Amino acid sequence: MDKSVIKELCGILGKEHVQSAPEDVALYAYDATPFAPVARPDAVVFPGSAEEVASVLQLANRVGFPVVPRGAGSGLTGGARPILGGVVVSTQRLDRILKIDSDNLQIVVQPGVVTEDLQEKVEAAGLFYPPDPQSKEFCTIGGNLAENAGGPRAVKYGVTRNYVLALQVVLPEGTLVRLGARTLKSVVGYDLLSLLVGCEGTLGIITEATLRLLPAPESRGTLLVVFDGMEAAAGAVAATFKAGVLPSAIEFMDQASIRCVEEYEPAGLPTDAAAVLVVEVDGSPPETERLAEKVKAVMEKSGARLIRTGASEEEAEALWKSRRAVGPALARIAPIKVNEDIVVPLSRLPQAVSGIHELAKKHGVKCACFGHAGDGNIHVNLLVDTGDADALRRADLAVDSIFELVIELEGSITGEHGVGTTKQRFIGMELKPEAIETMVRIKQALDPRGVLNPGKIFPSP
Numbered sequence: 028m029d030k031s032v033i034k035e036l037c038g039i040l041g042k043e044h045v046q047s048a049p050e051d052v053a054l055y056a057y058d059a060t061p062f063a064p065v066a067r068p069d070a071v072v073f074p075g076s077a078e079e080v081a082s083v084l085q086l087a088n089r090v091g092f093p094v095v096p097r098g099a100g101s102g103l104t105g106g107a108r109p110i111l112g113g114v115v116v117s118t119q120r121l122d123r124i125l126k127i128d129s130d131n132l133q134i135v136v137q138p139g140v141v142t143e144d145l146q147e148k149v150e151a152a153g154l155f156y157p158p159d160p161q162s163k164e165f166c167t168i169g170g171n172l173a174e175n176a177g178g179p180r181a182v183k184y185g186v187t188r189n190y191v192l193a194l195q196v197v198l199p200e201g202t203l204v205r206l207g208a209r210t211l212k213s214v215v216g217y218d219l220l221s222l223l224v225g226c227e228g229t230l231g232i233i234t235e236a237t238l239r240l241l242p243a244p245e246s247r248g249t250l251l252v253v254f255d256g257m258e259a260a261a262g263a264v265a266a267t268f269k270a271g272v273l274p275s276a277i278e279f280m281d282q283a284s285i286r287c288v289e290e291y292e293p294a295g296l297p298t299d300a301a302a303v304l305v306v307e308v309d310g311s312p313p314e315t316e317r318l319a320e321k322v323k324a325v326m327e328k329s330g331a332r333l334i335r336t337g338a339s340e341e342e343a344e345a346l347w348k349s350r351r352a353v354g355p356a357l358a359r360i361a362p363i364k365v366n367e368d369i370v371v372p373l374s375r376l377p378q379a380v381s382g383i384h385e386l387a388k389k390h391g392v393k394c395a396c397f398g399h400a401g402d403g404n405i406h407v408n409l410l411v412d413t414g415d416a417d418a419l420r421r422a423d424l425a426v427d428s429i430f431e432l433v434i435e436l437e438g439s440i441t442g443e444h445g446v447g448t449t450k451q452r453f454i455g456m457e458l459k460p461e462a463i464e465t466m467v468r469i470k471q472a473l474d475p476r477g478v479l480n481p482g483k484i485f486p487s488p
């Protein structure tokens with residue numbers, strides 16, 4: 028990148044908020060995707076206002092360089108990694124909670140606020156922000172909005188999109204717009220708000236969000252349910268809903284996940300079990316108790332070997348901490364962990380989990396499955412042994428077959444991690460060419476010079 032551009036960036040942001048030394052920018056070539064980076068950014072900027080973000084994008088359009096938005100870099104599909112160099116726009120300094128409006132159950136935040144910090148502030152006010160990606164200790168609201176992040180509680184409360192009322196966004200050409208309204212309903216014009224949520228930072232940089240809150244549930248109950256059969260555990264998920272219970276979470280862990288996390292973040296999970304479900308119910312104390320009893324009955328009928336109920340708050344938190352640690356625990360034993368997040372209709376879960384394990388075995392790859400089973404969303408982790416030169420190729424083949432199975436089961440190839448760069452080659456398996464073409468035309472209309480997060484989602488022609 029020409030030095031004059033760096034100089035202009037320093038003019039916009041102040042030189043202390045622009046980094047361009049190779050050792051400073053190297054980190055920003057990575058996110059949580061376990062593959063070697065494609066390109067280093069030429070510069071990383073840390074704007075302090077939406078106007079500065081707008082000026083950076085205006086400069087990018089005038090001079091012609093890529094701009095890549097970035098929150099915490101915890102994305103798992105390469106969305107925040109530059110592939111053509113250019114400028115990374117970090118939201119690190121845009122990290123303020125601007126307002127909690129308890130009367131209207133709303134919160135106004137900047138994009139760099141860490142999700143767990145937001146949740147804690149909201150809980151202190153007796154309110155509840157349900158979206159709970161398992162990276163919440165470090166991921167940002169901007170990244171959650173761009174990926175439409177989900178989490179265990181999506182099963183009852185929905186995903187990030189369901190909590191967005193209004194956004195301030197800088198569009199790719201540098202125009203600052205406000206979308207949505209501070210009301211619970213608004214149907215004026217096209218729903219551009221929904222288009223921006225989940226666009227993986229390709230249609231705009233979110234600089235402020237007004238999010239909806241809920242009253243906090245009065246109580247929660249957590250059950251640990253142990254199964255000797257993986258399919259029985261998966262089958263118990265649909266059976267729970269069929270019995271008329273809407274839990275606030277149902278998480279699944281297979282044996283490989285249980286064993287790995289027990290070594291890393293022990294929570295007393297039985298390492299001889301084929302699978303466990305962690306089920307959470309919430310409501311008033313009598314309602315929570317009633318739901319827990321109903322879940323227990325369904326699980327017994329579904330063949331559970333052991334059901335632990337009545338966990339104290341500390342025990343429940345230890346269980347959730349252990350669940351959140353599954354991804355990092357697997358990464359510790361397999362530095363290359365091909366991580367997919369497939370979704371299937373609930374009734375197809377047993378076929379999906381057994382089919383995935385069979386396909387991994389067929390291709391000679393170790394596999395661990397865990398995730399948000401209540402949504403039919405399973406994180407499939409293919410563990411690549413770096414000492415085995417052919418293992419990555421076999422894992423790639425396994426992914427192809429797993430996605431074929433998922434489409435056959437009327438599922439989707441990604442429930443929450445997005446497409447980024449790692450799933451580009453697969454989107455044609457799920458979307459018809461006409462749908463992809465329509466999306467590409469929307470991208471071209473909003474970003475005619477192709478400056479914002481280029482090379483993401485859509486395969487190059």
Ligand SMILES: Cc1cc2nc3c(=O)[nH]c(=O)nc-3n(C[C@H](O)[C@H](O)[C@H](O)COP(=O)(O)OP(=O)(O)OC[C@H]3O[C@@H](n4cnc5c(N)ncnc54)[C@H](O)[C@@H]3O)c2cc1C
Pocket residue numbers: 058059095096097098099100101102103105106107118138159160161162165166167168169170171172173174175176177178179227228229231232233234351354355443444480
């Ligand atoms: C251990 C672990 C557990 C995880 N668990 C979950 C889970 O349960 N559910 C889930 O959904 N995901 C999960 N993830 C994936 C990831 O944490 C989420 O996708 C998260 O939303 C990314 O937030 P981030 O701030 O790290 O964004 P980044 O990784 O920095 O960016 C992600 C994408 O958002 C774009 N972006 C970032 N900020 C903005 C902005 N202000 N405006 C526009 N675009 C922007 C980037 O360009 C990029 O395309 C997990 C990841 C890890 C490592």
